[in-house]
Amino acid sequence: MDTLRARALLRSTVIGVAALGGATALVALLQNGLSVPNPSAVYILAVAVVALVGGRVAVLLAAVASFLLYDLFFVDPRFTFTASDPGEWLNLVLLLAVGLLVGQMAALLRIRQETAVAREREARALFSVSRELATRTSTVEALPRVVEILRHEARLSRAWIALEDGGPRRRPVADTDPGAPVAEPPGHRVLRRRPGDEPAEWVAVHTGLGLVPERRSPTGVAYRVGIEAGGRTLGLLCALRRREDGRPDATETRLLAAVADQVGQALEQDRLAAAARDADIARESDALKSALLDSVSHDLRTPLASIRAAAGSLMDEEVELGIEDRRAAAKMIDGEADHLNRVVTNLLDLSRVEAGGLRVEREVYDLADLLEPTLERARPRLTHHELEVALGGVRPVEVDAVLLDQVLANLLENVAKYTPPGTLVRVGARDLAGEELVRITVEDAGPGAPDTALPHLFEKFYQVPGRSAGSRSGTGVGMAVVRGLTEALGGRVAARRSELGGLAVDVDVPAARPPQEEDTVR
């Protein structure tokens, strides 16, 4: 018997004795002092008072005691449990019957009310837990609040949740008493669920050598409820309860079971959401890969086709090629191989940028000097364009030479690819006032790109709608490389409509302080 029930019993006994004693005294006063003929109804009042505090058994006892007391003290012959007058008999039996009836009704009412209060408490606790879980960003984050609610509402001394993480031990994720060690008690009680509406029950589990768990655990009795969802065990809801608080009652048991279920559902939702996210990412990366394959396979195959055709005719014994034709075929193979090399270089650069494997070695350069070899290399591809270069007069820049070389090469390649012969191309530079940056601009008087395309120009595999370079359409990689490399340099890149009418690309790179002047030798 736990202390709580003992205390309740004591209380109803005291109140019952007091009520019956008071009633007896009052009846004696009424009958002997004031000569009221039949004041037995006063006992009904006493029974009703007992019904307010006690259970049905208490009411039954009070009714029977009233019957006996009245019979003993006030019915002739007095001080015997008999009655001489049949009228008195009727009176006594009515007293017993009415006492029982009133008492039972009052007790029923009180029990209903208590049940309603308990139900409300349970509902409120469940609601709080639901709200914590519903407003969570992740279930694990909400669990500390959940165990706190549970500890309070289910009268526990400590509550914690441990989740399976594939390892040999469960991982505690939320604890009302986080500092204390989570020692495995030698024994505990596990809630065994039943299918359907049948009530769950606590089953003692002994992990020690057959010892009674309650007596061995110093901190209280350990209770466990499995957290399950979708037929899998996800973890455990564990609780410690002081021994004097007794076993969890039906309401508390229901609450523990319901919370375990809700946590299980929430964890399952988290898992499904994560799986859906992973699927999304995988789908996106698949889409990227196929975009890459589409655009790259075209760009790689076109030159390969030319190379094989030329090599084929060179190999063929039946084809008599003159020396000039042989040279032309070889030149074509060389040129196409060079084109392939550029495509592959850009793809490798892109993957290096994305993998973060780019090593940047910044040094101070004079811009015109640095970009001169790049321009020289691009010139053969721009022989039919009108190229204007003005890179002098700006501050020295602090960049990685190889990366900036690749940036400008790609921009010029783009111009060569997408503007018709005879187009004016301008490569210029200026200091950006107020910023430690130098702006390199590559612009042309070509057809340009529609304004809506400008923000997307540096996206991977992006193709300007309607812009075509014939069989030599781009991979959509070159400009993505421009952005990736520029950002790796600590710079930025933007596209806009050029004053020349076509496309202008601004590449802003970090400037260096100019060196001190020396005296010259004479």
Next chain:
Amino acid sequence: MSGEAPDAATPILIVEDDEATRTALRRDLSARGFDVEEAPDGRTALRRWEVRRPALVLLDLGLPDMDGVVVLRRIRREATTPVVILSARDAEAAKIEALESGADDYLTKPFSTGELQARIRAVLRRAGGPAADADGRVVVGRLVLDPLAHRVTVNGEVVPLTPREFEILGVFLAHQGRLVTRGRLLRAVWGQAYEGEHHYVHVHVSKLRRKIAAADPAGDLRDLVTAEPGVGYRVRAAKTPPG
């Protein structure tokens, strides 16, 4: 060693593990009159080099049995045989390490045979020795560097150089037909301490080149020194071999 065309039967050693590349190089170089030896790995390369002592070595850095730089260092311990490195594009660090270990030039794969010819010729020409006369004066076309007078003239006109620019030009002219890495320039001009404005090596070089260009309206000296992004500077080979 002489002029534009190498001697017939100039021995050359190709160290390259990729058979297709090796065969293509052999075919091309044999057709151009070189006496070609091949080695697919570092061990074979050193053995062949020991036996033949070729006039030039084409060395791939990625060999199956050892690093190409190791082969280079072993060669350099005994001889100044010109070595031209063949490297992949993403091996900048290895390339620079090889150049600083004494390689004479490099080619980035893929390269054209025309490019290869030009490099081989330049390197063989340079092997004749530095282009300085008995007084230490260096003459490159119309440019004369006189270390005794601490003066540089183009067409007889003095070019106003700072002390640092003067030293940089001296390093360049001592490396005609070769590559000068930034590290080599730093050590020669700024010393081991690497202090002060060493960040501005490239800016100093730009100023030097601009001053020479200003004194040389004909443009004969325009390609005397050209930038090699990420590596350093390439110095033009002397047009006429000394002696």
